[in-house]
Amino acid sequence: MNFTFSDTIAGQVTAYDRPTSTATVVTADGREFAVSMDGGPSAELMRNLGEPYTDASGQLDAMLVPGRFxxxxxxxxxxxxxxxxxAKRVVFLGRRPGEYRFEEQNWWIHQLEEIAAFYRKAQFGDGPVDFADYRTNIRLGGEKTDSHVQETDTISRLVYGMASAYMLTGNDAYLEVAERGTEYLRANLRFVDADEDIVYWYHGLKIEGDVQRKLFTSEFSDDYDAIPMYEQIYALAGPVQTYRITGDPRIKSDAEATLRLFDRFYLDRESGGYFSHIDPILLSADHESLGENRARKNWNSVGDHAPAYLINLYLATGDPKYAKFLEYTFDTIVEHFPDDKNSPFVQERFHRDWSHDTAHGWQLNRAVVGHNLKIAWNLMRMNSLKPKAEYAELATHIGDIMPPIGGDRQRGGWYDVVERMRREGEEHYRFVWHDRKAWWQQEQAVLAYLILFGATGQDRFQDEARGAESFYNAFFLDHDEGAVYFNVLANGLPYLLGTERLKGSHSMSMYHSSELCFLAAVYNNLLISGKAMDLHFKPDLDGFDDRVLRVAPDLLPAGSIRIGAVEIEGEPYDDYDADALTVRLPETPGRVKVKVTVEAVR
Known part of the structure; x- marks a missing residue:
């Protein structure tokens, strides 16, 4: 191979020869690379959003010691x-071997603050929060585009991010965005069908001059002229996260009415699971107008309930009916999604009878790497609520088999869409379109392996978690413009073309980046490092049933966390059940600020 090419190597230093300035680096798959430093590469310490560049070029020889990643x-x-x-550029993860800066107590909290500040300014500038100014498409630096369809799901995802930022920081500016966004969704993009006693959500609001037109059906190419389940699911994501903070009973009512929509028109009562689309006239999943989406089921319609809103709705209410829905969701996944006889990747698309749909649209017989990891992550969450051997077994199985088939063992990071079957004589599963790496799939890897390690204590899962966190924090943070990139090349360099150049689009609106920050802070601090963290709430005292505020940050192993202290309006407060993770709110009118310190039980 008589040609040059640029690339990235990620791994641990096992030796360094000073006379030749050559480091031996071992990658995740055990290969050794001789990395020459005699060309005078720049070196730096990993930095978080909002932090200055820290040059380490002058300390390169001293830092190249065994054990350093x-x-x-x-x-x-x-x-x-x-x-x-x-080598031309070197990034160190910490000042000392074995130090990973993203394991610092406030790393992910600070990152979420920076992301929230970016989107707050991008959407509303320095002025008041007016969602009439909201734009779905946001350019790299936060500038708005001329495209002006306000998509319901992207507003909801922004609301989710802002609510999460408030929960970790207590900054009222972020809660204001979350609450105003929720009000805007309810006023402009919610349809209440009194006859059917249901709520469903418009795809979006198209604004042309002074004319506003509500878009009932999806305008996204995969779902055109239909009502896709996942749009209804994600319409709830932001409001439900806000409900955890405020207890606004209107949000709970909307969520329950949307769940009635799901059970009345999407649920397959004969074969189980939920259909992916219904037609807009008859609200039927079996109408010929749906084309290839007729009587189909997929990961989004069956499984996305849990991470998008259902776990959070259960955390806020403790209602057994939501726990039962979660159990039904994961029992369905365990029964139908594994496909070990044909492929190590889960099956994601199905016909009515659960036979595999391998000819659908762009997916065909292809695997989305992040969906496999998302299933492992959420199975471990569910296993904390209701332990079942099949939940833990499938989650750990996915965790074990995915790194060599969906991960990049030389450079770090996780791939996008790959073929579910290998070609004869080939060792690798081919990429469908490219070998780029999307921000949301890195999130799924980080959270999957953090919770797998936190729940099982198995070192192999910590290694994978650290590898995923390292790649994400080294290459996805946009230190020039703010927030995170949509995609990077396999070697980590940003990919800035087309819609993947944007910071806001049909696919991106602060949701995955903020979910990652919120839960990575929870898992790293409470499950792994044993560090306490503060959570912030601002409930309407009549909002929650029996005036009980439930403060569990996520579904974590039973007995692993407890309340350490509570403050209301800055004053110590002692009417709480530490082990049940509940606070009984005082008998006073209006809303109060509640800060809860949650600590790990060791």
């Missing part, structure tokens, strides 16, 4: 029968 970007040059690698 690093990223080296450089050039492979032809040399004999192979290549030599000349």
């Amino acid at each position: 690093l990223f080296a970007y450089g050039v492979f040059y032809p040399h004999g029968d192979g290549h030599i690698f000349d």
Whole structure:
């Protein structure tokens, strides 16, 4: 191979030869690379959003010690029968070997603050929060585009991010955005069908001059002229996260009415699970107008209930009917999604009778890497609520098999869409379109392996969690413009073309980046490091049933966390059940600010 090419190597230093300035680096798959530093590469410490560049070039020799994890970007040059690698940029994860800065107590909290500040300014500038100014499409630096369809789901996802930012910081500016966004959704994008006693949500609001037109059916190409289940699911994500903070009974009422929509028109009462689409006239999942979406089921319609809103609705209410819905969801996943006889990847699309749909649209017989990881992550959450051997077994099975088939063992990070079947004589599963890496799929990997390690204590899962966190924090944070990139190349360099250049689009609106920050803070601090953290609420004292505020940050193993202290309006407060993670709110009118310190039980 007589050509040069640039690339990235991620791994641990096992040796460093000072006379030749050559480090031996071992990657996740056990390969050794000789990384030459004699070209004078720049070196830096990993930094969080909002932090300055910290140069480490002058300390390069001293820092290249065994046990240190690093990223080296450089050039492979032809040399004999192979290549030599000349490093041009080196990123260290901490000041000392074994130190990973993203495990600092406030790393993810600070990152979420920076992301929230970016989107608050991008959407509303420095002025008041007016969702009439909201835009779905946001450019790289936060500038708005001319496109002006306000999509329900992207507003809801922004609301989710802002509510999560408030829960971790107590900054009222973020709660204001979350509450105003929720009000805007209810006033402009919610349809109450009194005859059927249901609520469903419009796809979006198209604004042309002074004319506003509500878009009942989806305008996204995969779902055109239908009402896709996932849009209804994600319409609830932001309001329900806000409900955890405020207890606004109107939000709970909307959620329950939307669940009645699901059970009345999407639920397959004969074969189980939920259909992915219904037609807009008859609200039927079996109408010919749906084309290839007729009587189909998929990951989004069956499984996305849990992470998008259902776990959070249960956390806020403790209602057994939501726990039962969660159990039904995960029992369905365990029964139908594994496909070990044909592929290590889960099956994601189905016909009515659960036979596999391998000819649907762009997916065909292809795997979305992040969906596999998302299933493992959420199975472990559910296993904390209702332990079942099949939940833990499938989650750990996915966790074990995914790294070599969905992860990049040389550079770090996780791929996007791959073929579910290998070609004859080939060892790798081919990429469908490209080998780029999307921000949301990195999130699924981080959360899957953090909770797998936190719940099982198995070191192999910690190694994978650290690898995923390292790649994400080294390459996805946009230190120039703010927030995070949509996609990077396999080597970590940002990919800034087309819709993947945007910070806001049909696919991106602060949801995954904020969910990652919120739960990575929870898992790292409470499950893994044993560090306490503060959560913030601002309930209407008549909002929650029996005036009980439930403060569990996520579904975590029973007995692993407890309340350490509570403050109401800045004053110590002692009417709480530490082990049940509940606070009985005082008999006073109006709303109060509640700060709860949650600590790990060791």
